[in-house]
Amino acid sequence: EVQLLESGGGLVQPGGSLRLSCAASGFTFSSYAMTWVRQPPGKGLEWVSSISATGISTYYTDSVKGRFTISRDNSKNTLSLQMHSLRAEDTALYYCAKDRSLHVPATGTYDSWGQGTLVSVSS
Amino acid sequence: EIVLTQSPATLSLSPGERATLSCRASQSVSSHLAWYQQKPGQSPRLLIYDASNRATGIPARFSGSGSGTDFTLTISSLEPEDFALYYCQQNSNWPPLTFGGGTKVEIK
Numbered sequence: 001e002v003q004l005l006e007s008g009g010g011l012v013q014p015g016g017s018l019r020l021s022c023a024a025s026g027f028t029f030s031s032y033a034m035t036w037v038r039q040p041p042g043k044g045l046e047w048v049s050s051i052s053a054t055g056i057s058t059y060y061t062d063s064v065k066g067r068f069t070i071s072r073d074n075s076k077n078t079l080s081l082q083m084h085s086l087r088a089e090d091t092a093l094y095y096c097a098k099d100r101s102l103h104v105p106a107t108g109t110y111d112s113w114g115q116g117t118l119v120s121v122s123s
Numbered sequence: 124e125i126v127l128t129q130s131p132a133t134l135s136l137s138p139g140e141r142a143t144l145s146c147r148a149s150q151s152v153s154s155h156l157a158w159y160q161q162k163p164g165q166s167p168r169l170l171i172y173d174a175s176n177r178a179t180g181i182p183a184r185f186s187g188s189g190s191g192t193d194f195t196l197t198i199s200s201l202e203p204e205d206f207a208l209y210y211c212q213q214n215s216n217w218p219p220l221t222f223g224g225g226t227k228v229e230i231k
Contacts, residue, residue, distance in 0.1 A: 108214030113166035
């Protein structure tokens with residue numbers, strides 16, 4: 001059974017930093033692209049960042065470019081999101097999700113999701 | 124950036140009725156469209172990918188259709204567990220990936 005367990009969320013002041021992690025199990029982590037999607041409280045889904053299976057290719061939504069860095073450690077089955085210069089509008093539940101297919105290029109659709117970790121940016 | 128517009132925002136139906144949800148793209152996404160279901164307090168669940176393919180374990184009452192800019196998710200006969208939020212998502216020519224604003228299917 002695929003399991004994705006996010007951690008690292010919390011309350012941070014504007015301008016602060018957080019590092020989110022996603023521990024993966026139940027599948028060959030190194031074969032699948034992964035992504036972060038966020039959901040502000042009471043609002044819809046927003047794609048944040050994706051990374052290829054090897055970690056060579058990374059992609060970001062414009063609003064986080066230069067502030068967030070996605071990475072993965074295939075030896076530890078872990079996906080990470082380093083977030084700097086956090087803003088109030090980054091407040092959201094952050095989900096990690098697994099790409100549907102191990103084929104290259106990634107499909108950009110996600111068949112397994114974690115339960116999310118909440119990031120709150122407030123003074 | 125491709126904008127997805129879902130309609131209606133809310134659909135009020137009774138169990139056993141047919142639900143028809145719409146998603147319109149601001150430009151063609153070919154068949155690169157997915158549908159997700161989200162229940163309160165839960166993470167999204169992939170229902171349909173590539174416009175019309177059911178994901179693993181998804182009941183046959185869920186079906187997707189469309190191509191280009193106009194797509195439909197149909198639930199042939201609503202079960203109590205189907206009352207939820209539904210999002211469409213395009214994966215054509217990304218990044219960025221984009222989601223629609225969602226349609227809430229509520230009990231009438």
